[in-house]
Amino acid sequence: MARSIDLAVIPGDGIxxxxxxxxxxxxxxxxxxxxxxxxxxxxxGATRWHATGxxxxxxxxxxxxxxxxxxxGAIGDPSVPSGVLERGLLLKLRFAFDHYVNLRPSRLFPNTxxxxxxxxxxxxxxxxxxxxxxxxxxxxxxxxxxxxxxxxEVSLNTAYGVERVVRDAFxxxxxxxxxxxxxxxxxxxxxxxxxxxxxxxxxxxxEYPQVATDYLHVDAATIFLVTQPERFDVIVTDNLFxxxxxxxxxxxxxxxxxxxxxxxNPAGTYPSMFEPVHGSAPDIAGTGKADPTATVLSVALLLxxxxxxxxxxxxxxAVTADLSxxxxxxxxxxxxxxxxxxxxxxx
Amino acid sequence: MARSIDLAVIPGDGIxxxxxxxxxxxxxxxxxxxxxxxxxxxxxGATRWHATGxxxxxxxxxxxxxxxxxxxGAIGDPSVPSGVLERGLLLKLRFAFDHYVNLRPSRLFPNTxxxxxxxxxxxxxxxxxxxxxxxxxxxxxxxxxxxxxxxxEVSLNTAYGVERVVRDAFxxxxxxxxxxxxxxxxxxxxxxxxxxxxxxxxxxxxEYPQVATDYLHVDAATIFLVTQPERFDVIVTDNLFxxxxxxxxxxxxxxxxxxxxxxxNPAGTYPSMFEPVHGSAPDIAGTGKADPTATVLSVALLLxxxxxxxxxxxxxxAVTADLSxxxxxxxxxxxxxxxxxxxxxxx
Ligand SMILES: CC(C)[C@H](C(=O)O)[C@@H](O)C(=O)O
Ligand SMILES: CC(C)[C@H](C(=O)O)[C@@H](O)C(=O)O
Numbered sequence: 049m050a051r052s053i054d055l056a057v058i059p060g061d062g063i064x065x066x067x068x069x070x071x072x073x074x075x076x077x078x079x080x081x082x083x084x085x086x087x088x089x090x091x092x093g094a095t096r097w098h099a100t101g102x103x104x105x106x107x108x109x110x111x112x113x114x115x116x117x118x119x120x121g122a123i124g125d126p127s128v129p130s131g132v133l134e135r136g137l138l139l140k141l142r143f144a145f146d147h148y149v150n151l152r153p154s155r156l157f158p159n160t161x162x163x164x165x166x167x168x169x170x171x172x173x174x175x176x177x178x179x180x181x182x183x184x185x186x187x188x189x190x191x192x193x194x195x196x197x198x199x200x201e202v203s204l205n206t207a208y209g210v211e212r213v214v215r216d217a218f219x220x221x222x223x224x225x226x227x228x229x230x231x232x233x234x235x236x237x238x239x240x241x242x243x244x245x246x247x248x249x250x251x252x253x254x255e256y257p258q259v260a261t262d263y264l265h266v267d268a269a270t271i272f273l274v275t276q277p278e279r280f281d282v283i284v285t286d287n288l289f290x291x292x293x294x295x296x297x298x299x300x301x302x303x304x305x306x307x308x309x310x311x312x313n314p315a316g317t318y319p320s321m322f323e324p325v326h327g328s329a330p331d332i333a334g335t336g337k338a339d340p341t342a343t344v345l346s347v348a349l350l351l352x353x354x355x356x357x358x359x360x361x362x363x364x365x366a367v368t369a370d371l372s373x374x375x376x377x378x379x380x381x382x383x384x385x386x387x388x389x390x391x392x393x394x395x
Numbered sequence: 396m397a398r399s400i401d402l403a404v405i406p407g408d409g410i411x412x413x414x415x416x417x418x419x420x421x422x423x424x425x426x427x428x429x430x431x432x433x434x435x436x437x438x439x440g441a442t443r444w445h446a447t448g449x450x451x452x453x454x455x456x457x458x459x460x461x462x463x464x465x466x467x468g469a470i471g472d473p474s475v476p477s478g479v480l481e482r483g484l485l486l487k488l489r490f491a492f493d494h495y496v497n498l499r500p501s502r503l504f505p506n507t508x509x510x511x512x513x514x515x516x517x518x519x520x521x522x523x524x525x526x527x528x529x530x531x532x533x534x535x536x537x538x539x540x541x542x543x544x545x546x547x548e549v550s551l552n553t554a555y556g557v558e559r560v561v562r563d564a565f566x567x568x569x570x571x572x573x574x575x576x577x578x579x580x581x582x583x584x585x586x587x588x589x590x591x592x593x594x595x596x597x598x599x600x601x602e603y604p605q606v607a608t609d610y611l612h613v614d615a616a617t618i619f620l621v622t623q624p625e626r627f628d629v630i631v632t633d634n635l636f637x638x639x640x641x642x643x644x645x646x647x648x649x650x651x652x653x654x655x656x657x658x659x660n661p662a663g664t665y666p667s668m669f670e671p672v673h674g675s676a677p678d679i680a681g682t683g684k685a686d687p688t689a690t691v692l693s694v695a696l697l698l699x700x701x702x703x704x705x706x707x708x709x710x711x712x713a714v715t716a717d718l719s720x721x722x723x724x725x726x727x728x729x730x731x732x733x734x735x736x737x738x739x740x741x742x
Contacts, residue, residue, distance in 0.1 A: 124583070130593075131586035139584070163621045165512040182529075182550070187587045193594070197554035199587040203529070207544035234635070236471070237486070238529060239478035240536045240546040246477075247540070267642035274510045274621060274646050288581070292639060295614035299621050 050354045052084040056115040056319065060093040061133075062328025063338035063382075064121025070340030070386025071119060071347045074366075077390040078351065078359040088115065092137055094125035103136030109144055117350050118321035121343065122328035135185055142178050145318035147311035148209065149216050150176035150287075151349065152294040152325060156277075157371040160302035164274060170301050172280035173224075175217040176290025178311055180209040181241070183287040205241040205286070210248045216314060217284035218252050221259045228281035229253075230262040232269045232289055245286065269293055273300060298325055302371075305339030308346040310353060320353050322346040336381035341367055344389050366392035397701045399431040403462040403666065407440040408480075409675025410685035410729075411468025417687030417733025418466060418694045421713075424737040425698065425706045435462065439484055440675075441472035450483030456491055464697050465668035468690065469675035482532060489525050492665035494658035495556065496563050497525035497634075498696065499641040499672060503624075504718040507649035511621060517648050519627035520571075522564040523637025525658055527556040528588070530634040552588040552633070557595045563661060564631035565599050568606045575628035576600075577609040579616045579636055592633065616640055620647060645672050649718075652686030657696040667700050669693040683728035688714055691736050713739035 057072070059065035072087065079085055090108060097103055112118060123138045142150070156162055156170035182203040189199035221229040231249045235242025246263065253261045264272065266289045272279055273296050285293065298307035307325035324342030332338055345367060352360035366389050380388070404419070406412035419434065426432055437455060444450055459465060470485045489497070503509055503517035527550075534548035568576040578596045582589025593610065600608045611619065613636045619626055620643050632640065645654035654672035671689030679685055692714060699707035713736050727735070 130583045130589070134583040135586065163511050163513075165510060182548075183584055187550075187585070189587045189591065191554075192591075195554050195558070197591055199552045199591040201529075201550040201552075201585045201588045203534070203548040203550070205546045205548075207538075207542050211542070234638070236477045236481040237635075237638075238534070238548045239482065240534045241548045242477070244536065244539075244544055244546040267639050270617065270639055270643040271646040271651070274643065275650070288584075291581070291584075292614050292617055296617040296621065296643070299618040303622070304618070 050116060050356070051082065052086065053079070053354060054116045055085065055087045056090055056112050056118040057087050058090045058092050058118060058120040060121040060123045060328060061095070061125045062122055062330040062333040064093070064123070064328055066333070066336075066338050066382050067324060067340040067343040068119060068121040070382060070389070071343035073386045073390045074344045074363060074393055075347045075351070077394040078347075078363055079356075080359070083356075093123050093133060094128050097128055097133060103133060104140050112141070113145070113318055115319045117319050117354060119347065119350065120321055120323040122324065122326060124328045125330055139183060139185070141321060142311050145311075145321065146313050146315075147178045147321060148213050149310075149312040149314055150178035150290060151310040151312055152176060152290070152297070153308065154294070154297040154301050156301045157306070157368055159372045159374060160306070161376065162300055162302060164277070164300050168276070168278045170277045172277070172283060172297075173220065174283045174285065174290055174294050174297060175213060175220060176285055176294060177209065177213045177287050180205050181287035203238070203241055203288075205244055207244065207248065210245055211252070214248050214252050214284055217282050218256045218259055221282040222256055224281055226281040227258055228260045228262065230264055230269075230280060230283045232264050232266050232283055232285040232293060234266050234289070236265060241286070249284070266293065270296060273297060294325060304342065306341050306345065308342050308349055310346065310349040312353060320350075322350040336383065337379070338382045340382050340386050341371075341389070344386070362393055363389070397463060397703070398429065399433065400426075400701060401463045402432065402434045403437055403459050403465040404434050405437045405439050405465060405467040407468040407470045407675060408442070408472045409469055409677040409680040411440070411470070411675055413680070413683075413685050413729050414671060414687040414690040415466060415468040417729060417736070418690035420733045420737045421691045421710060421740055422694045422698070424741040425694075425710055426703075427706070430703075440470050440480060441475050444475055444480060450480060451487050459488070460492070460665055462666045464666050464701060466694065466697065467668055467670040469671065469673060471675045472677055486530060486532070488668060489658050492658070492668065493660050493662075494525045494668060495560050496657075496659040496661055497523035497637060498657040498659055499523060499637070499644070500655065501641070501644040501648050503648045504653070504715055506719045506721060507653070508723065509647055509649060511624070511647050515623070515625045517624045519624070519630060519644070520567065521630045521632065521637055521641050521644060522560060522567060523632055523641060524556065524560045524634050527552050528634035550585070550588055552591055554591065554595065557592055558599070561595050561599050561631055564629055565603045565606055568629040569603055571628055573628040574605055575607045575609065577611055577616075577627060577630045579611050579613050579630055579632040579640060581613050581636070583612060588633070596631070613640065617643060620644060641672060651689065653688050653692065655689050655692035655696055657693065657700060659700060667697075669697040683730065684726070685729045687729050687733050688718075688736070691733070709740055710736070
């Protein structure tokens with residue numbers, strides 16, 4: 049358990065700065081008096097790119113690497129061509145800092161709206177691979193813009209990369225009451241990558257006889273997520289499939305306003321990064337309508353990662369209590385929600 | 396409008412033969428007396444593969460090419476390694492016959508269960524590209540089975556392939572009351588393929604000023620499919636994203652027991668192929684529990700494709716009426732549903 053936290057903060061674009069402010073408020077309230085919190089703000093995102101053309105210069109990357117952890121709000125703005133900030137900043141951080149475990153818990157809190165009828169019990173966690181697959185940026189186009197254009201995207205998958213994330217997922221499954229791991233892929237079509245994943249899960253499964261394993265094609269997984277979400281416990285999946293199913297998972301558990309994530313480097317060779325699953329939502333930026341809860345829950349993941357389990361649990365209990373009392377007819381502002389959560393955590 | 400239909404029938408595996416039998420029953424009932432129907436059965440699938448090691452020999456492919464259309468039940472069995480029949484038979488047919496429009500309508504019929512609360516109005520169609528993208532089978536692995544394994548999957552996308560399916564989707568959108576087209580991709584990460592799709596939609600949109608266009612990342616699309624499905628009219632998307640979102644679309648509209656699809660070659664250079672979205676469901680094969688409705692609705696798409704619009708509409712009306720009267724507490728057998736639909740269509 050760290051007695052001091054040297055935190056890098058990347059507020060980013062749109063509602064990013066607003067939700068990050070509340071996340072820091074709750075973090076401060078949660079920390080024991082003898083744990084020193086130091087924060088360094090990094091101005092990265094659309095504003096920086098417009099001003100200097102930079103997304104993530106080496107100097108920033110080097111400075112960022114020295115922190116204990118990173119808290120990120122949201123990246124992206126319609127004024128920036130699609131892909132520039134995603135590839136040049138967000139994914140660059142995930143890849144440079146070897147965040148191979150992209151951890152995304154999904155839980156349907158009490159009194160929280162879900163588009164699903166019948167309020168199923170939902171409590172699973174997606175372990176999304178974060179450094180390989182179709183996200184590697186290995187592709188290109190030729191004769192671009194002509195009728196003869198060809199564009200490629202290459203998914204790269206390695207035994208090294210798959211095994212380490214599968215091992216992490218098994219360890220998490222073994223530590224949970226339900227002890228179940230579901231591999232989600234599309235191994236009947238993407239046979240090379242898919243079989244590598246399947247073989248790896250089958251092999252590591254032998255070391256975890258207490259964990260029940262299951263396989264679902266990604267298309268079938270989306271069906272079960274809306275018809276039978278209670279069947280899931282730990283899901284392990286590739287970078288792209290994880291992106292897709294965690295948005296769906298967020299939708300069925302009250303929306304992306306509540307979905308937290310951690311981009312984790314389990315070896316600790318680089319700082320892990322915590323961020324809400326939602327984007328920068330420029331349409332509501334500055335209106336006070338953004339829900340900071342996803343960022344606050346990401347702060348809980350951050351604290352757990354740094355060994356502050358009790359504080360992480362306290363934040364999650366505060367969120368549960370706050371959500372239990374929420375009245376959809378009387379929405380509160382971003383900062384009012386942050387204040388309420390901070391008060392619960394401190395009290 | 397064809398005065399005779401020379402139909403190839405591939406019953407396939409599991410429940411495939413059962414649902415195809417009902418599809419043919421309804422097709423026969425729907426056809427005007429002066430339209431001659433001739434069917435040729437092709438034994439392809441798991442049984443053939445076990446017996447001969449063949450998935451789709453050239454001789455079958457050549458014979459299949461001469462029919463007016465193909466009706467397919469379902470392909471796949473757990474006894475066959477994942478990918479063998481999918482790549483060697485189903486996808487081989489889609490690619491060999493240039494089925495570049497994979498048409499998948501989604502409609503929430505009256506009285507039909509949906510996992511969504513509040514019964515939103517759902518009536519959209521997904522135009523899934525069928526001959527490119529991550530489905531091309533361009534990938535491989537090296538050092539397979541060792542800790543140094545690398546596996547790749549290459550998504551191939553061409554202006555030629557994207558433009559023709561985008562044009563088809565715009566034409567469909569222009570012919571529908573809502574006149575809205577949504578492109579679903581992931582152009583902030585898969586920038587090369589994604590930008591090709593986006594540029595193509597933007598360009599063709601200029602020829603269709605009456606069609607409103609929209610773009611959604613695939614992850615966000617899954618959110619809207621469960622929170623706001625009524626926002627969709629025509630969706631155009633790549634092969635893999637289309638696979639994923641059409642299973643989700645089926646789930647929210649009563650399940651894959653009702654989801655129809657057409658693998659269409661609009662130029663008519665090869666026969667188009669119609670099949671339910673569901674798989675072979677070996678667990679319920681032979682129990683009479685399979686719902687043949689998806690196959691019957693696929694037969695309607697087949698008839699529409701061959702110019703028999705009135706007959707197609709009659710089948711769809713029969714399904715609507717049948718579904719309106721269904722009692723979840725009193726499920727009927729596969730053949731009872733087929734009989735009921737055939738009787739309505741004939742009557
Ligand atoms: C913004 C985008 C690059 C990112 C992703 O695709 O990983 C986002 O959707 C997410 O899930 O964190
Ligand atoms: C069986 C499989 C190859 C196929 C696909 O992925 O296209 C199926 O899921 C579908 O949607 O028709």
